[in-house]
Amino acid sequence: MKRLNAGAWRTAPEGMRNAQMDPAALVRQTLARHGLGDGGGTGGDRAGGIIRDALARAGLGQGARGETAPDLPQGATFARGQHSGKSGTRAYRTYIPASASAGANGLVVMLHGCTQTPEDFALGTGMNAHAEAHRLIVIYPEQSRGANAQTCWNWFSKGDQARGRGEPEIIAGLTRQIAQHHGIAPRHTFVAGLSAGAAMAVILGHAYPDVFAAVGAHSGLPLGAAHDVPSAFAAMAGNGGVTRPPATFAPRTIVLHGANDSTVHPANGSAIAAMAEAGVKGPVLTSEERGTAGGRRYHRSLTWGAESQIHTEQWRIEGLGHAWSGGQPGGSYADPAGPDASAEMIRFFLEPDAKDDLT
Structure with missing residues (x-):
């Protein structure tokens, strides 16, 4: 698993920092702000996009900015x-x-x-x-x-x-x-x-x-x-x-x-x-x-x-x-x-x- 950059939380917008470094809380807070509850029903696709966006901005999810480098062969x-x-x-x-x-x-x-x-x-x-x-x-x-x-x-x-x-x-x-x-x-x-x-x-x-x-x-x-x-x-x-x-x-x-x-x-x-x-x-x-x-x-x-x-x-x-x-x-x-x-x-x-x- 890719290591997360802890510093990403320090640079996240204030609303995200209030989630206290808990991704689940961040998701709930973000969906509530957009009036989407748990993201079910017809708002599911929109909710998914909003979640991915919020996690990426906070330094989480698929696009997280980690510092894990690939393994190197000897001499490289x-x-x-x-x-x-x-x-x-x-x-x-x-x-x-x-x-x-x-x-x-x-x-x-x-x-x-x-x-x-x-x-x-x-x-x-x-x-x-x-x-x-x-x-x-x-x-x-x-x-x-x-x-x-x-x-x-x-x-x-x-x-x-x-x-x-x-x-x-x-x-x-x-x-x-x-x-x-x-x-x-x-x-x-x-x-x-x-x-x-x-x-x-x-x-x-x-x-x-x-x-x-x-x-x-x-x-x-x-x-x-x-x-x-x-x-x-x-x-x-x-x-x-x-x-x-x-x-x-x-x-x-x-x-x-x-x-x-x-x-x-x-x-x-x-x-x-x-x-x-x-x-x-x-x-x-x-x-x-x-x-x-x-x-x-x-x-x-x-x-x-x-x-x-x-x-x-x-x-x-x-x-x-x-x-x-x-x-x-x-x-x-x-x-x-x-x-x-x-x-x-x-x-x-x-x-x-x-x-x-x-x-």
């Missing part, structure tokens, strides 16, 4: 750090695998979702184990509560959607710093994320093609889907309108999305893929396949560009909600069933080098 490190750019400062964790003692093959930036931490995200995605197998360094930037109360990356803010400013500037600067320190070229540098983290990963891929060679977006939203909080909620519900003009460039992109995602509508995954496909140069070839992995059915669409490598890959996973497919125990928003999203992203990221090895 999972160090804390802090990076400052012209747009602000963010903390981060860096995983350096024991297998990279003779040098790393690449770097992956992993952007967590709302209410998550780097430690939580590393646990749930199991990305460190894949990094160990492929000699990859992984950076886990951490959103601050000062920037967003629910620790969501601000993908919907106009000031955080373009090159040279806001959160993209901070994350890209951090990535450059770590990559240069370890001698990792941009063609071996990638960015991925979940939900709000995926939306920010998409922004970074478009804004910094000189930093990131490919993007992994799990349960995310397309560039330009929103410009403020109301339009963000509309986009999450599948009612967003992408305002950005058709792309003349788009990074290589792999998209995974649950067909049963009720938090971020699956239409957003299709919009990310469509925008990526719009940037493919030269003749475009496509293929589709259906299959089963991890006990779940999936539909996989592929697009090739002129370079004879997969440019865009989209997975629609049946039965999956708003969670990391093939996730690991101990992390929030991680579903153990279905294709292993981390493995598929790493395979997609490294595919161009694998083809180079065969020629």
Whole structure:
């Protein structure tokens, strides 16, 4: 079980602190404030949402901000750090695998979702184990509560959607710093994320093609889907309108999305893929396949560009909600069933080098 952050109670709103650190009391108090009693009858769905919201704000429930870090192989490190750019400062964790003692093959930036931490995200995605197998360094930037109360990356803010400013500037600067320190070229540098983290990963891929060679977006939203909080909620519900003009460039992109995602509508995954496909140069070839992995059915669409490598890959996973497919125990928003999203992203990221090895 994931350890709860005791400090979360100290920062909870006054009404929550009055629950005397008792989750049951917090639930009763919150429901009473909304006139829903025990949450039965027709108000049940609404009550469930209110409960989850209240628990998350208090530091409890699925999105609790714990500090439990994944176990490390001998020789590996999972160090804390802090990076400052012209747009602000963010903390981060860096995983350096024991297998990279003779040098790393690449770097992956992993952007967590709302209410998550780097430690939580590393646990749930199991990305460190894949990094160990492929000699990859992984950076886990951490959103601050000062920037967003629910620790969501601000993908919907106009000031955080373009090159040279806001959160993209901070994350890209951090990535450059770590990559240069370890001698990792941009063609071996990638960015991925979940939900709000995926939306920010998409922004970074478009804004910094000189930093990131490919993007992994799990349960995310397309560039330009929103410009403020109301339009963000509309986009999450599948009612967003992408305002950005058709792309003349788009990074290589792999998209995974649950067909049963009720938090971020699956239409957003299709919009990310469509925008990526719009940037493919030269003749475009496509293929589709259906299959089963991890006990779940999936539909996989592929697009090739002129370079004879997969440019865009989209997975629609049946039965999956708003969670990391093939996730690991101990992390929030991680579903153990279905294709292993981390493995598929790493395979997609490294595919161009694998083809180079065969020629």
